[in-house]
Amino acid sequence: MSRRRAHIAMVGIPAVSHVLPSLEIIRELVARGHRVTYANDPAVADLIAATGAELVPCASTLPVADNDWPDDPIAAMGLFLDDAIQALPRLRAVYDHDPADLYLYDIGAYAARALAESQGRPVMQLSPTFVAWDGYDQDVAAHLRHLPGADAYRAKFAQWLADCGASTTDVDAFSGPPARALALIPRAMQPHADRVDTDTVTFVGPCFATRAGADDWTRPADAEKVLLISLGSAFTRQPEFYRQCLAAYGNLPGWHVVLQIGKYTDPRELGAIPPNVEVHSWVPQRAILAQADAFVTHAGMGGCGEGLLAGVPMIAVPQAAEQFVNADRLVELGVARRIDTPDATAETLRAALHDLVTDAEVARRSARLRADARAEGGTPRAADLIENMLV
Numbered sequence: 001m002s003r004r005r006a007h008i009a010m011v012g013i014p015a016v017s018h019v020l021p022s023l024e025i026i027r028e029l030v031a032r033g034h035r036v037t038y039a040n041d042p043a044v045a046d047l048i049a050a051t052g053a054e055l056v057p058c059a060s061t062l063p064v065a066d067n068d069w070p071d072d073p074i075a076a077m078g079l080f081l082d083d084a085i086q087a088l089p090r091l092r093a094v095y096d097h098d099p100a101d102l103y104l105y106d107i108g109a110y111a112a113r114a115l116a117e118s119q120g121r122p123v124m125q126l127s128p129t130f131v132a133w134d135g136y137d138q139d140v141a142a143h144l145r146h147l148p149g150a151d152a153y154r155a156k157f158a159q160w161l162a163d164c165g166a167s168t169t170d171v172d173a174f175s176g177p178p179a180r181a182l183a184l185i186p187r188a189m190q191p192h193a194d195r196v197d198t199d200t201v202t203f204v205g206p207c208f209a210t211r212a213g214a215d216d217w218t219r220p221a222d223a224e225k226v227l228l229i230s231l232g233s234a235f236t237r238q239p240e241f242y243r244q245c246l247a248a249y250g251n252l253p254g255w256h257v258v259l260q261i262g263k264y265t266d267p268r269e270l271g272a273i274p275p276n277v278e279v280h281s282w283v284p285q286r287a288i289l290a291q292a293d294a295f296v297t298h299a300g301m302g303g304c305g306e307g308l309l310a311g312v313p314m315i316a317v318p319q320a321a322e323q324f325v326n327a328d329r330l331v332e333l334g335v336a337r338r339i340d341t342p343d344a345t346a347e348t349l350r351a352a353l354h355d356l357v358t359d360a361e362v363a364r365r366s367a368r369l370r371a372d373a374r375a376e377g378g379t380p381r382a383a384d385l386i387e388n389m390l391v
Helices: 016-031 042-049 073-095 111-119 136-144 150-164 171-175 239-249 285-289 301-310 323-332 346-357 360-375 378-388
Strands: 007-011 035-040 054-057 102-106 123-127 181-183 201-203 225-230 255-260 277-280 294-297 314-316 336-338
Touching (some): 007 016, 007 073, 007 111, 016 035, 016 102, 016 123, 016 301, 016 378, 035 042, 042 054, 073 111, 102 111, 111 123, 150 171, 181 378, 239 255, 294 346, 301 323, 301 360, 314 323, 323 336
Parallel strands (some): 007 102, 035 054, 102 123, 225 255, 225 294, 255 277, 294 314, 314 336
């Protein structure tokens, strides 16, 4: 039990890749005796309910269900702004009558920051991906301001800030680095980590379950080595890639393969499944990685963090967004090979696995990065830092 029971509110978006990274933190805060409310779309109600937090239904307009995101970055940013504009009155309807002692929020749910500022309450961002660094504005953000539609977007954002009661009314300041953030990733994955302001950002690493028996998976007794293949939760409609994986690793002597295909691919599209392969739409990834010897991943930040924490070499097959940057970073760290989807043939996949698991230097670097990631503290440290924000 915490020394002071508080009302802590988490505000998120319904993308699974944004919900899962902080879920165990929420569970830990509940276990410490806090009352935790969690505002998010009912689509992720089951995930939230399992932590013991109270769901505050707040429907999202983000195209998460069909994964239909625009290619234009300004249009994508506009979707998040529109979601924040429509979410804020819904949040106020609940939290103006029942204010939280502390607000936590996902990077995509910045209506929470406006709410916290209007109430004069402390607020902390939980980032499931890399954070801004000193010079980020010049390196990245400045380019966006010159794209078509950027002026209209910024004007709309500025008007919303002027009207919504936030104390931060400058667009760049509000959408820039927050006053306090936890980065739920290994510091090793952060671009320009030496230029991140550690007075405002703390790297706590991936935050997983601290209790025994969470999401168990049993390694087959006859498996000499285990390979996990997963493209995450969103960009999983890749039947040809899965067929190439089956050709590469099916019947590979000594290897047991766990293939996660997501909800968009019918297993019948894969053809005959070799006896050393198990196919699932969803798997307890962390539990499998804890017993795995290699990992084929789309290089989403969650998967990268889980792979580093488990100390397994990775074959990175990026699908979208920051995954290409993440894949290159894993290669830079010396623990992965990158293969783009068009190049992911049975031959290249099999050769990459052989190279990784027979390279002693890859094993050494994987072990070192595993130790570094574990030393960042994970769930208990994140919960401690959140409790330190309570006044």
